[in-house]
Amino acid sequence: MSRVTLLDLFSHSDVQKYVKRSGLAHAVACAYHAYRLAPEYKTDVELAVKAAFLHDIGHYTWYRDGEWDYELYRRNDIHAIKGAERAHRILIELGEDPADAKRISLAVLLHTDSFLPEQSIRREPLQEVVAAADEADEEPGGLHHYRSISDYEAAYRLRQLDTLLAGPSLTEQTTAAN
Template identity: 60%
Template sequence: MNRNVTLEMLFIHPIAQKYVGRSGIAHAISVAEKAFDIAIKSDVNPDLAAKAGFLHDIGHYSWYSGSGEWDYDMYKENDIHAIKGAARAHKLLVRCGEDFRDAKAIALAVLLHTDSYLPEGNLHLSPLQKVVAIADEADEEPGGNHHYRQIDYANALTRIKRLDSKINNYQPSNHFERTS
């Protein structure tokens, strides 16, 4: 698989460290891993799915109460992290050299990984967008606790490199859409 940008490139980038770190690197890596697995089963590009999974919460704002605890209710009422995240992810991907079409597909998957900020209604998600939404939902914990899970830098980097290796070694049985 030909890749312009690896997960490791994204992981070590100061923008990702700052903004993905706000919502939890452990959660981001877990969603990337789940997105990779789901993508393979769904004939979706696993590289794009893993990148979108890793970056899906890059738009989070720190919703903390005066006592320093995550204020889940304030977050649910006021959050637009998917909107901010889509723009931030797109800019980071383009800056790192990602194919423009792929950067757009990943950014749209970040935008649509949740419907928490949207008015009631049904979204018609692309296969890539569905993969990321399912992977994120599979890793969620009550009260937003998935954002509190901790991982040290060395273990995080090891998992990222392992996932990059899986993506590099993946041989699709079918040809999937470039940005599916």
């Protein structure tokens, strides 16, 4: 089974549609945050980066009278549930290992507790990384979803991450440095 890269994900038509809807610049930034945070949480860096990139793929656009309504979104959105399903389907279509696709999708599902009435989740380290990466890039009122980035710049940054992920493992890098 070949490795599914971030560029593979980025090239998928549904990722193009839904990640751009929720903020491509935010998705790329979260992937970088996950790359930095995953070793601290002692979890798989590649899975964390993929989940962070896809974490908002379930967003729906909430409008009232032709205007984006953040409050309507905040009260009614279940993007984590829809996103987990979309991420799983896309990952499987692209040939991701099914067990890894499930772990990534669960991290997408549990990156927020906003869809739960009690709003309390006990997360595993991979899920914690994705939640932390999302929080690290948040802006008040959801403005992080509106930053822009060109497709060229996004592909360039994702290619850089793919290169880092394909290099020596972080464990090997740490061992070599000592």
